[in-house]
Amino acid sequence: xxxxxxxxxxxxxxxxxxxxxxxxxxxxxxxxxxxxxxxxxxxxxxxxxxxxxxxxxxxxxxxxxxxxxxxxxxxxxxxxxxxxxxxxxxxxxxxxxxxxxxxxxxxxxxxxxxxxxxxxxxxxxxxxxxxxxxxxxxxxxxxxxxxxxxxxxxxxxxxxxxxxxxxxxxxxxxxxxxxxxxxxxxxxxxxxxxxxxxxxxxxxxxxxxxxxxxxxxxxxxxxxxxxxxxxxxxxxxxxxxxxxxxxxxxxxxxxxxxxxxxxxxxxxxxxxxxxxxxxxxxxxxxxxxxxxxxxxxxxxxxxxxxxxxxxxxxxxxxxxxxxxxxxxxxxxxxxxxxxxxxxxxxxxxxxxxxxxxxxxxxx
Numbered sequence: 001x002x003x004x005x006x007x008x009x010x011x012x013x014x015x016x017x018x019x020x021x022x023x024x025x026x027x028x029x030x031x032x033x034x035x036x037x038x039x040x041x042x043x044x045x046x047x048x049x050x051x052x053x054x055x056x057x058x059x060x061x062x063x064x065x066x067x068x069x070x071x072x073x074x075x076x077x078x079x080x081x082x083x084x085x086x087x088x089x090x091x092x093x094x095x096x097x098x099x100x101x102x103x104x105x106x107x108x109x110x111x112x113x114x115x116x117x118x119x120x121x122x123x124x125x126x127x128x129x130x131x132x133x134x135x136x137x138x139x140x141x142x143x144x145x146x147x148x149x150x151x152x153x154x155x156x157x158x159x160x161x162x163x164x165x166x167x168x169x170x171x172x173x174x175x176x177x178x179x180x181x182x183x184x185x186x187x188x189x190x191x192x193x194x195x196x197x198x199x200x201x202x203x204x205x206x207x208x209x210x211x212x213x214x215x216x217x218x219x220x221x222x223x224x225x226x227x228x229x230x231x232x233x234x235x236x237x238x239x240x241x242x243x244x245x246x247x248x249x250x251x252x253x254x255x256x257x258x259x260x261x262x263x264x265x266x267x268x269x270x271x272x273x274x275x276x277x278x279x280x281x282x283x284x285x286x287x288x289x290x291x292x293x294x295x296x297x298x299x300x301x302x303x304x305x306x307x308x309x310x311x312x313x314x315x316x317x318x319x320x321x322x323x324x325x326x327x328x329x330x331x332x333x334x335x336x337x338x339x340x341x342x343x344x345x346x347x348x349x350x351x352x353x354x355x356x357x358x359x360x361x362x363x
Contacts, residue, residue, distance in 0.1 A: 007331030012167025067114030092334025139351030165293025209298030
């Protein structure tokens with residue numbers, strides 16, 4: 001009987017595809033994890049796609065290349081787990097977000113990574129295109145992982161929050177013993193801006209927060225950044241590099257060293273997360289952190305200081321490594337789709353009702 005699910009996701013950093021093979025019994029048991037490297041040429045083409053107009057031919061070509069890359073990642077994690085293809089019930093592929101515009105005149109969210117190619121290469125059903133049904137139902141299409149966070153990390157006796165530090169930072173609020181009270185939203189930028197500054201200094205990312213540690217926070221710039229209307233807007237809300245990008249910073253930034261800019265952006269992430277949490281869930285006792293930002297000790301230290309009185313710890317202490325929570329969530333969402341169950345939470349996304357997420361692509 002096929003009972004393994006594979007989850008795939010690539011974030012805004014475009015440094016790799018995270019892949020997991022997992023069984024839910026009912027809690028997740030990771031059989032294997034794998035980070036599949038992103039070809040530099042493909043990453044460069046994607047960034048060009050994100051930064052300016054592109055032709056339909058280029059969009060289609062990148063979609064196909066990404067589909068092949070995601071298929072490679074799926075096959076690699078299946079091989080690492082030592083499982084035959086027939087053991088896999090489905091592959092949940094988030095794809096690569098190239099534009100997220102849930103509040104546009106014609107709202108949409110676009111992810112690339114052709115699921116047909118993944119299905120053909122692996123011989124297994126693929127669940128993909130998770131966001132657009134929620135958008136069609138009037139929702140933001142994001143965040144989609146709070147139902148998974150609630151299933152895995154909620155506690156009957158303690159108010160908790162899950163903080164994902166990906167390109168964008170987002171919170172899931174888990175009130176003790178109140179599954180109907182789960183909420184979630186994007187708080188603002190995280191690694192998407194930090195990685196952009198690092199790339200300008202010739203680094204793919206700010207390893208160990210070294211660049212930020214060498215700088216000082218510019219309080220004037222920080223105040224200008226914090227004045228953005230997004231931070232004061234009430235949930236439901238979601239965002240992405242369409243809004244929070246280097247141009248957004250340059251429009252407000254005086255001339256300063258990359259180190260000072262990085263230190264200021266770290267402080268921006270820490271303060272916006274802490275403010276959002278205290279305003280939305282002041283009784284929170286514990287924050288479980290996941291995502292690439294957990295490897296930045298400067299960011300984690302600033303978060304701990306801004307969250308004084310609230311425990312901050314990685315999700316590793318609760319059964320899933322911080323690097324693998326998002327990929328595991330999309331494996332779980334694929335399982336929910338196969339079972340015919342809704343995958344969104346209208347209280348989180350703002351959709352008119354709960355809907356099934358994702359299309360199923362069979363080879």
